[in-house]
Amino acid sequence: MECFARSYQLRVPILMIISPPLDPPSLSLPNDLTGRVLSIYRVGDVGACSFKYHRIIKKSLFKGPTLSPSRVPLDAPAIPDLPLPANLPLLHKPREKHLSPRGAPAIVVAPAHPPNHGPLITFGHPPTSSHLSKSSMKKNGLVSPSVGLVDVAPTQSGDGTNPTGLAQPPLSPSVSDCCKPDMVLKRGSHGCHCVYPINLDLLLLNISQNPNWNMFLEELASQLGLQVSQIELINFYVVSLSKLNISMDILPHTGISFSASDASAINSSLTSHKVHFDSTLVGDYKLLNLTWFEPPAPSPAPIVSSSPMKAPVYQSSTPSAVGSSKKGKHTNLISILGIGAGIVIIAIVSILIICSCTFRKGKPKASSKETEPVNPGTKDPAPAAGSLPHPSSTRFLAYEELKVATNNFEPASILGEGGFGRVFKGVLSDGTAVAIKRLTNGGQQGDKEFLVEVEMLSRLHHRNLVKLVGYYSSRDSSQNLLCYELVPNGSLEAWLHGPLGPSGQENLVTWARPILRDKDRLEELVDPRLGGKYPKEDFVRVCTIAAACVAPEASQRPSMGEVVQSLKMVQRVMEYQDSMLASNARANLRQSSTTFESDGTSSMFSSGPCSGLSAFDNDNISRTAVFSEDLHEGR
Numbered sequence: 019m020e021c022f023a024r025s026y027q028l029r030v031p032i033l034m035i036i037s038p039p040l041d042p043p044s045l046s047l048p049n050d051l052t053g054r055v056l057s058i059y060r061v062g063d064v065g066a067c068s069f070k071y072h073r074i075i076k077k078s079l080f081k082g083p084t085l086s087p088s089r090v091p092l093d094a095p096a097i098p099d100l101p102l103p104a105n106l107p108l109l110h111k112p113r114e115k116h117l118s119p120r121g122a123p124a125i126v127v128a129p130a131h132p133p134n135h136g137p138l139i140t141f142g143h144p145p146t147s148s149h150l151s152k153s154s155m156k157k158n159g160l161v162s163p164s165v166g167l168v169d170v171a172p173t174q175s176g177d178g179t180n181p182t183g184l185a186q187p188p189l190s191p192s193v194s195d196c197c198k199p200d201m202v203l204k205r206g207s208h209g210c211h212c213v214y215p216i217n218l219d220l221l222l223l224n225i226s227q228n229p230n231w232n233m234f235l236e237e238l239a240s241q242l243g244l245q246v247s248q249i250e251l252i253n254f255y256v257v258s259l260s261k262l263n264i265s266m267d268i269l270p271h272t273g274i275s276f277s278a279s280d281a282s283a284i285n286s287s288l289t290s291h292k293v294h295f296d297s298t299l300v301g302d303y304k305l306l307n308l309t310w311f312e313p314p315a316p317s318p319a320p321i322v323s324s325s326p327m328k329a330p331v332y333q334s335s336t337p338s339a340v341g342s343s344k345k346g347k348h349t350n351l352i353s354i355l356g357i358g359a360g361i362v363i364i365a366i367v368s369i370l371i372i373c374s375c376t377f378r379k380g381k382p383k384a385s386s387k388e389t390e391p392v393n394p395g396t397k398d399p400a401p402a403a404g405s406l407p408h409p410s411s412t413r414f415l416a417y418e419e420l421k422v423a424t425n426n427f428e429p430a431s432i433l434g435e436g437g438f439g440r441v442f443k444g445v446l447s448d449g450t451a452v453a454i455k456r457l458t459n460g461g462q463q464g465d466k467e468f469l470v471e472v473e474m475l476s477r478l479h480h481r482n483l484v485k486l487v488g489y490y491s492s493r494d495s496s497q498n499l500l501c502y503e504l505v506p507n508g509s510l511e512a513w514l515h516g517p518l519g520p521s522g523q524e525n526l527v528t529w530a531r532p533i534l535r536d537k538d539r540l541e542e543l544v545d546p547r548l549g550g551k552y553p554k555e556d557f558v559r560v561c562t563i564a565a566a567c568v569a570p571e572a573s574q575r576p577s578m579g580e581v582v583q584s585l586k587m588v589q590r591v592m593e594y595q596d597s598m599l600a601s602n603a604r605a606n607l608r609q610s611s612t613t614f615e616s617d618g619t620s621s622m623f624s625s626g627p628c629s630g631l632s633a634f635d636n637d638n639i640s641r642t643a644v645f646s647e648d649l650h651e652g653r
């Protein structure tokens with residue numbers, strides 16, 4: 019399985035958030051980069067792909083002048099790994115390769131409604147999204163920046179780099195990845211004992227300089243009727259000197275998940291502010307997000323989605339939703355019976371189909387026409403893939419045509435080579451310029467899989483996906499070819515890591531890396547067309563993420579999921595700031611709206627791949643569409 023995000027997250031830095039100047043010297047930037055921001059979500063959502071054989075990201079193939087597709091060994095250091103300045107911290111710990119059980123990619127690909135959420139999704143103030151917003155950074159072992167942490171540095175680090183002296187919450191250490199999605203490992207248990215947690219995000223509004231986190235946990239646990247051991251702090255980030263967003267998992271004491279009534283009780287205690295924290299500890303709080311995970315219902319998705327009862331359940335933010343969940347369970351029982359009957363019928367039909375296929379196979383010279391794809395105007399001299407049904411939603415191309423198009427697959431027409439074979443440039447008989455991927459795999463299973471995926475690919479249409487023009491498949495000759503629209507101008511890899519040129523003609527990463535490491539130079543990355551009108555602090559935060567993405571060592575770069583999570587945090591802070599500014603403005607129109615984070619030392623990321631970075635002075639330029647447009651999933 020290969021897809022863009024996965025193939026790039028370890029090999030190619032994700033550099034989509036940089037907006038180089040319109041006119042970088044001699045560096046002909048692709049169109050997408052001369053604009054302002056390459057949307058990370060455009061890639062992120064495609065990161066959800068699970069298709070083989072091809073790279074489907076148009077963004078990876080820029081529309082700039084053609085570059086040689088020569089592959090540069092990624093481990094060849096482009097520039098030495100310079101030490102980071104303390105005021106621009108980009109520290110990573112080498113991260114674990116695998117993601118947490120509820121790792122970021124799952125979140126990335128499930129933009130709206132993670133499947134197993136219970137009904138209690140409650141919001142306090144800022145977030146607008148209605149679902150889990152957990153960062154995976156902690157669980158990926160990315161916590162504990164030891165340099166450059168501006169607002170928060172772990173007191174345990176003892177390195178004296180903690181300017182504020184604020185004690186870091188005692189985050190739970192990384193866990194192994196043995197749990198199913200949405201589950202977390204229960205500590206202290208033997209083996210892989212996983213449970214469904216309640217995930218809680220609190221915005222602590224008035225944290226003291228040196229809060230006693232153990233006492234905080236004790237207070238929280240006792241007021242929620244829990245044991246301290248049930249609470250695991252999983253992430254935090256500093257919003258300002260006195261505000262801290264903290265994310266935790268609450269694990270059930272017994273069983274594998276919380277009951278609806280328990281979840282409801284926790285929810286109402288927090289929403290109605292029955293929970294009080296000692297003002298000398300953390301002060302007041304806002305409930306940002308409470309997500310109750312429960313084991314998935316046994317019924318399959320189509321039935322659930324057709325039930326009018328179910329949809330509002332995910333949306334509900336009140337405890338009454340719990341009641342409707344019970345009703346839903348009753349409905350589920352009926353659904354399950356229905357599904358059971360459906361499965362039996364499907365099984366019988368499948369057996370009949372298989373029998374009929376076997377019977378037909380036995381017949382000599384089965385009509386090849388039945389297995390030929392719908393292919394007006396093309397005839398395939400090579401044999402089709404036996405009795406496998408051919409995709410009908412795309413063109414079946416004659417091998418001869420592909421051969422002619424590529425001048426018999428001559429080496430000169432090779433565009434590049436991926437994990438599944440070489441890609442040739444060609445022109446079809448109708449004049450369409452194409453990239454033809456000749457897969458190296460063969461065999462019957464390969465054919466079957468191939469045809470299924472061709473069928474799927476041909477039904478995928480998105481402006482950021484390279485269009486599948488057609489395919490060729492022959493079981494007998496073990497040939498499988500995919501034909502895509504040609505995207506000119508070389509690969510993302512070449513743009514990012516291509517051969518180094520003289521100064522001003524470097525590849526994009528080499529050009530951007532030193533700038534990202536120098537706070538005073540960050541503005542060089544801003545599209546001048548913005549005329550300086552963009553939120554500076556947010557920009558610096560995004561640069562922090564970008565800087566992490568261009569770390570020379572692939573292992574040091576965040577995964578796509580982590581990047582998305584980090585951007586979500588930026589977005590949350592922005593939204594919170596906006597709402598605070600709006601309410602401040604209402605309260606006192608003349609009052610400066612710099613109250614929030616006006617300390618100038620706010621730090622976005624106190625953990626994870628993009629650790630905190632001191633922002634520019636917030637001059638409170640009202641938010642432009644710089645990020646909002648791109649930070650919405652699904653774009």
Ligand SMILES: Nc1ncnc2c1ncn2[C@@H]1O[C@H](COP(=O)(O)OP(=O)(O)OP(=O)(O)O)[C@@H](O)[C@H]1O
Pocket residue numbers: 020021025071072073079087433434435436437438439440441453455484502503504505506508509511
């Ligand atoms: N549609 C296309 N238009 C132009 N060039 C393409 C196209 N598809 C692929 N290429 C070129 O062929 C190279 C190999 O592409 P391919 O999709 O086979 O591999 P990959 O995505 O680099 O790796 P893998 O498939 O193993 O993840 C690309 O790097 C690119 O240069």
